Amino acid sequence: MEFFLQQLINGLTLGGIYALIALGYTMVYGIIQLINFAHGEFFAAGGYMGVILLSFLAGQGYLQTHPWLCLGGAMLLAMVFCAFLAMAVEKVAYMPLRKSTRLAALVSALGMSIFLSNGLMLTQGVYDKPYPAAFSQGGFEFGNIVVSYLQIMIVLITIGLLIFLNILVFKTRIGKAMRATAQDKVMSALVGINSNKIISLTFAIGASLAAAAGIMVGLYYGSVNYTMGFVPGIKAFAAAVLGGIGNITGAMLGGLIIGMVEIFGAGYISGQYKDVFAFIILIAVLYFRPTGIMGENVDDTRV
């Protein structure tokens, strides 16, 4: 039982991170039907921004005196930075291709992904960058179960961001405009919605969530490196597809499922097959429900 609970907590942490990244994929897909393969790189850029800012603050001595304030500030700045980065990427790589085939935009996304990860390598170096140690240890112990502060923090921040996103998308005017643009760009433009602005905003929100995930991954695992965006990017993409790509609640659910399946697969069967289990679930779900768990039936007239 202890073993099960410990693995459950591990799965929740990993799943939360996947969910945050998966949201970016799903939001962008929902609005312009593009799989943004550069999304994993926003996650990596966020992780790097975090290490740069926190190391700077640690050097100035602020991190030791006000750790939580520094972390909050660094996270906010990294999120803003990645939001701007994503908007720039959208302007350069996707906007000019909006009227061309989907394949062109997809290839452009792959190119952008390679460009960004190599850019990180050239500017930040090939060595792993360590995070300052202020948060890395400590936690609660219930018998044999260890719940570290970082795990609690990751779960809380993830839940907070998910609630914020749900309110933004389903309760505000901006959210309404986003949903309208996702349904029909021409029609929403006719009623006065600036679709370019809304698309830009969608990219910005998705990337800032990825940046938050990047910092949390950096803190939790202790370091970042320039290839860190690739594997989580693929997993989060699988999570988005599993949940039903284009559906926000589905992405959250998909992220959690992939995280849980990975941890339980590794915990109860074998660590070497954990990716296999994650993708078996994906294939099984897609076999029986091609649109994903929460995916709506694709209406041809809409696409």
Add this chain to the structure above:
Amino acid sequence: MKKKLFVLMIATLLVVPFLAGAATAKTLKVGTMSPLTGPYAADGNDIANGVRAAVAVVEAEGGIPGFDKIEVVPQDTACDPRQAVAAANKLINEEVVGVVGAYCSSSTIPASEALAEEDIPMITPASTNEKVTERGLPYMFRMCGRDDDQSKIAGAFIKDYLKAQTVYIVDDKTTYSQGLAENVAKVLAADGIKVVAHDHVNQGDKDFSAVLTKIKAANPDVFYMSLQNSATGSLMAIQAKRFGLKSKTVSQDAVYHPQFIEIAKDAAEGTFLTFGYTDKSKPAYKKYHDKYSGMFGEPGAYSGYAYDGAMVLLNAIKQAKSTDPAKIKAEIMKMDAAGATKQIKFMDNGDSGSDYVIWTVDGGQFETYWNPATGKLF
């Protein structure tokens, strides 16, 4: 039009003497291959830099007679067997006199087959898998030790010093890490020590919470961590500490890297590692260390072996006064001199002997801990 063509022809004629001038400057090309990008880039760049430092030392001492300069031709293997073969072919086209590399055993093995077809000597600074020198290739040399020796030392340490009853083994499924883990399992089984489980993780994984929870539940005396990469090692050490793992951690040469301590910080403390013994007070080591740290900062785990490998190659060419592979080999086999890392003396199969000892992390430094030759602490 005709006039223009004429001018162009004259211009071409004028260029020729300069071309000839360039061609007479003879360059000795030394190849190096290692993972310069990807997850093993840290070790890969250490190797390339070690070769560069060796070339700088040789050039400062007057270079090699008959050549105006020595050029290092670095190639990226990305620790991918296919890319390693492509890198080997590129070096063949560049007409290098010898190659120092590669890092991953899974790259060195196929790359050496390609180089062997052209009789180009290859000296690996870091590939410890036994097969590297067991294929009868005449021009394959190894500066570092071998995994079968390494696993024996690890086994002896676990049995004689730690007096462990149970061991939990984890590897990350590379030719190197899995081979080493299996060797260790064999050695332990022969000593009657129980291997509770032999689990695997994937390369590039960051989250080891599932496997560490399993280890914690099994509560073995020793956790044997066989990984291809020091950064992965630090991730595992950090998470192990967070889970409150009580087992002693024993790891190996690929995790022995300053980065391991830099990232894992206090979580690295008390980890035991098998790595070759280097006497850091020797003049040869000091000469290397001064040159390397002046050029690239503190050396990594395999910089020294790469430096020695390049030195062996360049000195052999100097002695042989030729770049003929057979003559280079004859000179290499004659060597018996103090290198930066170890006494350089090759055996018939191309190995230069293993000198593994147990190191530990103490106060943010790698310190020698246990000497298998005497069975005592240093």
